[in-house]
Amino acid sequence: MAIRISIYEDNQPLRDALSLLVQTTDNFELTGAYGDCLNLEQQMVAHRPDVVLMDIDLPEISGIEATLKLHRQFPDTDVLILTVFDDSDRVFEAIRAGATGYLLKKTPPVRILEAIQEVYEGGAPMSPGIARRVMKSLHRSTAPHELDQLTPREATVLALLAAGNSYKMVAAEAAISIDTVRTHIRRIYEKLHVHSVTEAVAKYLTR
Amino acid sequence: MAIRISIYEDNQPLRDALSLLVQTTDNFELTGAYGDCLNLEQQMVAHRPDVVLMDIDLPEISGIEATLKLHRQFPDTDVLILTVFDDSDRVFEAIRAGATGYLLKKTPPVRILEAIQEVYEGGAPMSPGIARRVMKSLHRSTAPHELDQLTPREATVLALLAAGNSYKMVAAEAAISIDTVRTHIRRIYEKLHVHSVTEAVAKYLTR
DNA sequence: CGTAAAATCCCATATCTATGCGATGGGCCA
DNA sequence: TGGCCCATCGCATAGATATGGGATTTTACG
Numbered sequence: 001m002a003i004r005i006s007i008y009e010d011n012q013p014l015r016d017a018l019s020l021l022v023q024t025t026d027n028f029e030l031t032g033a034y035g036d037c038l039n040l041e042q043q044m045v046a047h048r049p050d051v052v053l054m055d056i057d058l059p060e061i062s063g064i065e066a067t068l069k070l071h072r073q074f075p076d077t078d079v080l081i082l083t084v085f086d087d088s089d090r091v092f093e094a095i096r097a098g099a100t101g102y103l104l105k106k107t108p109p110v111r112i113l114e115a116i117q118e119v120y121e122g123g124a125p126m127s128p129g130i131a132r133r134v135m136k137s138l139h140r141s142t143a144p145h146e147l148d149q150l151t152p153r154e155a156t157v158l159a160l161l162a163a164g165n166s167y168k169m170v171a172a173e174a175a176i177s178i179d180t181v182r183t184h185i186r187r188i189y190e191k192l193h194v195h196s197v198t199e200a201v202a203k204y205l206t207r
Numbered sequence: 208m209a210i211r212i213s214i215y216e217d218n219q220p221l222r223d224a225l226s227l228l229v230q231t232t233d234n235f236e237l238t239g240a241y242g243d244c245l246n247l248e249q250q251m252v253a254h255r256p257d258v259v260l261m262d263i264d265l266p267e268i269s270g271i272e273a274t275l276k277l278h279r280q281f282p283d284t285d286v287l288i289l290t291v292f293d294d295s296d297r298v299f300e301a302i303r304a305g306a307t308g309y310l311l312k313k314t315p316p317v318r319i320l321e322a323i324q325e326v327y328e329g330g331a332p333m334s335p336g337i338a339r340r341v342m343k344s345l346h347r348s349t350a351p352h353e354l355d356q357l358t359p360r361e362a363t364v365l366a367l368l369a370a371g372n373s374y375k376m377v378a379a380e381a382a383i384s385i386d387t388v389r390t391h392i393r394r395i396y397e398k399l400h401v402h403s404v405t406e407a408v409a410k411y412l413t414r
Numbered sequence: 415c416g417t418a419a420a421a422t423c424c425c426a427t428a429t430c431t432a433t434g435c436g437a438t439g440g441g442c443c444a
Numbered sequence: 445t446g447g448c449c450c451a452t453c454g455c456a457t458a459g460a461t462a463t464g465g466g467a468t469t470t471t472a473c474g
Contacts, residue, residue, distance in 0.1 A: 068347075071346070071349060072349050075349065092345070095342060095345045095346070096345055096346060096347045097346075097347065098346050098347070098349070099342070100339070100342060101342075118335055121335065122335060122336060122339055123335025123336070123338055123339055124333075124335065124338035124339040124341065124342040125335075125338070126331075126338065128325055128328065128329060128330025128331065128332075129329060129330070131330055131331035131332070131333065131338070132307070132329055132330055132331040134331065134341060134342075134345070135302060135306070135307055135308075135331040135341075137345075138299070138302045138303055138341070138344075139278070139302070139303060139304075139305050140275075140303045140304065140305070142278060142279050142282065142305070151449085151450060151451085152450090153450075153451060153452095154450095154451095161405060162405075162409055163409070164401065164403070164405060164406035164409055166403065166430075166431095167430075167431075168430090176451085176452065176453085177452075177453055177454085178453095179452080179453050179454055179455085180451070180452050180453060182431085182432085182433085182453095183451080183452075183453080184451080184452095185431090185432085186432080186433070187450095189432085189433090194371065195432075195433095196371065196373065196431080196432080196460095197404075197405045197431080197432095198368060198369075198371060198404050198405055198408050199371035201405050201408060201409060201412075202369055202370070202371055202408060202412060205408075205409060205412040205413060206412060358419085358420060358421080359420090360420070360421060360422095361420090361421095373460075373461095374460070374461075375460090383421085383422070383423085384422075384423055384424085385423095386422085386423050386424055386425085387421070387422050387423060389423095389461085389462085389463090390421080390422075390423080391421080391422095392461090392462085393462080393463070393464095394420095396462080396463090402462070402463095403430095403461080403462080404461075404462095
């Protein structure tokens with residue numbers, strides 16, 4: 001069965017070119033091509049595409065917002081972003097919104113078709129630079145972190161605090177007195193250069 | 208100038224096959240092929256490869272530990288994982304340790320060569336299923352989150368708290384009285400079902 | 415235009431946190 | 445064995461937080 005594809009792209013020449021590309025490819029079926037996402041929902045319900053090619057810079061509703069809606073309401077449809085934007089903000093917003101792939105517009109047509117196929121088969125095609133950005137975002141910081149200065153016990157206490165425990169609860173969990181908890185927290189503050197549980201936990205969680 | 212490549216793979220037939228593959232490819236130069244990472248550091252210093260092909264299941268020192276070392280001490284060298292493991296734990300551990308690419312061993316030889324080139328050119332090649340896994344890990348939960356129940360003002364207050372601000376500082380930043388801050392926080396607590404700034408911030412940061 | 419939701423402000427107080435100063439015992443290692 | 449770090453516990457207190465009960469003013473929207 002053919003892969004059903006819808007296109008959202010406000011630049012008409014490009015939209016037409018993409019449409020033609022899809023239409024003339026074996027095993028691909030164009031189920032729609034639109035210049036905005038104003039009728040996204042009804043179009044989705046009507047045509048049930050497998051893959052949506054989505055531009056980001058669309059009028060009225062951005063491709064990112066549309067991706068979010070799509071991902072929530074039609075989880076079986078995959079969104080493949082196709083855009084000129086390669087700034088981290090938009091890349092990660094789009095991905096967090098539920099994009100399954102992210103291609104830059106400079107991608108050669110053949111690669112776009114491959115990517116559609118790849119998405120359909122359970123992959124997540126990205127332009128090389130984008131993929132690298134994504135990988136980097138998952139890399140643990142190479143810099144020695146303040147958190148690594150904590151002793152095992154201090155680390156335990158901080159973890160318990162981050163889990164939402166009060167001093168008293170930490171004391172109970174760790175089987176130590178509340179005064180000891182205080183002391184550990186004091187040392188934690190010194191090492192992390194903070195002055196409140198909130199700050200310490202924030203450092204811990206955003207390591 | 209040729210791309211310098213070292214291989215760490217304990218299965219000798221495979222190691223030999225990969226070595227041959229690399230050696231017989233234009234613009235690729237094999238700088239070493241080893242069955243373990245026991246002399247990783249000195250081998251790195253001696254040969255300075257651009258790309259390292261790394262297995263995960265190595266004797267003595269795992270490929271993940273080796274990747275961590277490599278990434279810290281030789282940030283200019285990219286690590287391309289080549290393994291049979293596709294369980295999330297190892298995938299993400301390897302990536303967090305600093306892997307630049309992640310290929311499964313079922314990857315056809317030509318694709319492996321392409322991937323090496325891609326890594327060298329600033330990409331981050333992944334097997335399709337791996338890439339999808341990575342994308343999914345970045346997707347915001349599709350479930351409606353408690354945090355979305357917050358009003359704009361409440362969200363602002365929470366963000367300021369998460370940044371380490373005290374009530375007083377939040378009041379100053381948001382240009383409102385401390386009593387209003389209290390009220391907002393109270394509502395935040397109700398909506399998030401928590402009873403302390405720490406818990407609220409934890410929910411906010413781990414959304 | 416009226417009403418609901420959001421945002422603002424106030425008071426009071428039990429409880430918790432932050433922080434100063436001090437102390438004991440165990441383990442490691444030069 | 446003497447010194448250092450870690451972990452433990454104690455006391456005291458100023459200041460911050462959590463939470464109860466109320467009230468007024470914008471803002472949004474049918």
